[in-house]
Amino acid sequence: MACNYAREPPYEFCDYTLRSLACSAQGFGRGAIGGRDGEVFHVTTLAADGPGSLAEACNKTCPLWIVFEVSGTIELSKYIRVRSFKTIDGRGQRIKIHGHGLQLKECEHVIICNIELERGPDDGIQLKPNTRNIWIDRCTLSDYDDGLIDVTRASTDVTISRCRFANHNKTMLLSADPTHTFDRVMRVTIHHCFFDNTRQRHPRVRFGKAHLYNNYTRGWGVYAVCSAVEAEIMSIAGRQNITLPPDCQAGAAAAGVASWGPPPQILSPAMPPAYAHGPQHHYPPDNEQGEGDHKKRTHLGQLWSYVTATSKKYFDK
Numbered sequence: 001m002a003c004n005y006a007r008e009p010p011y012e013f014c015d016y017t018l019r020s021l022a023c024s025a026q027g028f029g030r031g032a033i034g035g036r037d038g039e040v041f042h043v044t045t046l047a048a049d050g051p052g053s054l055a056e057a058c059n060k061t062c063p064l065w066i067v068f069e070v071s072g073t074i075e076l077s078k079y080i081r082v083r084s085f086k087t088i089d090g091r092g093q094r095i096k097i098h099g100h101g102l103q104l105k106e107c108e109h110v111i112i113c114n115i116e117l118e119r120g121p122d123d124g125i126q127l128k129p130n131t132r133n134i135w136i137d138r139c140t141l142s143d144y145d146d147g148l149i150d151v152t153r154a155s156t157d158v159t160i161s162r163c164r165f166a167n168h169n170k171t172m173l174l175s176a177d178p179t180h181t182f183d184r185v186m187r188v189t190i191h192h193c194f195f196d197n198t199r200q201r202h203p204r205v206r207f208g209k210a211h212l213y214n215n216y217t218r219g220w221g222v223y224a225v226c227s228a229v230e231a232e233i234m235s236i237a238g239r240q241n242i243t244l245p246p247d248c249q250a251g252a253a254a255a256g257v258a259s260w261g262p263p264p265q266i267l268s269p270a271m272p273p274a275y276a277h278g279p280q281h282h283y284p285p286d287n288e289q290g291e292g293d294h295k296k297r298t299h300l301g302q303l304w305s306y307v308t309a310t311s312k313k314y315f316d317k
Contacts, residue, residue, distance in 0.1 A: 027189025029159030038063025
């Protein structure tokens with residue numbers, strides 16, 4: 001299957017069949033194929049490891065498309081290491097990972113979709129080192145001791161889309177240290193994400209390129225987006241709202257500067273809200289003859305045309 005640069009509207013096709021997620025991301029992670037070329041692995045237990053577990057599937061060296069036959073919480077005491085060419089596909093179930101997170105270390109072509117991650121001693125999803133071609137889509141992350149998603153140590157070609165980040169301090173870091181000049185290769189796209197009551201790092205960027213569009217940041221406390229050492233950021237159609245302490249709100253309203261309002265309208269009508277999560281999809285089996293379905297096009301609208309036109313050269317640098 002060819003990896004097309006743009007589909008109109010984005011993600012219209014990615015839930016048509018099980019494997020149509022592959023190569024459907026927008027932005028820098030658009031080449032991620034996940035486990036497209038492997039067998040389907042059915043997770044049948046919520047155990048932290050052992051036969052039929054998510055950990056067993058992620059640790060295999062062969063390509064796998066991982067689906068769930070169960071719903072519920074997977075309690076972890078250590079990271080699950082995710083190896084190359086894996087799709088963790090939580091569509092149709094409610095899967096929560098609690099107590100630790102996912103580690104993508106020196107791997108490529110991983111897709112993580114419709115998973116909730118909550119509470120742990122380090123990062124929710126950790127990408128390092130030299131990890132590439134990653135798509136994280138429709139996930140919910142909250143309340144980890146360090147970052148929710150950190151992309152570091154020359155990891156690149158990552159898309160994070162339609163995710164909800166909540167109740168956290170240091171949300172997302174792109175490059176961990178001002179001496180890490182090898183992170184100049186880093187390219188990350190973040191779009192249609194909802195940052196809810198997260199204080200800072202939406203994201204914080206050093207050295208690499210970050211492409212942000214149509215994200216909503218509510219209740220940030222320190223800053224929304226931070227450009228640090230040699231960072232290059234393109235931000236389009238985002239909104240950042242701050243919640244003032246109660247003793248400041250009255251004065252701000254009197255001065256006419258309090259305009260918090262609702263989040264902006266999702267700009268692509270066919271796309272689910274950024275914070276949608278849980279059982280959503282009942283898709284038909286794979287259809288290898290169904291290439292015609294992938295060639296359909298519908299009109300997206302003026303804004304997406306603008307984003308595409310102004311971003312393509314940026315992607316291809």
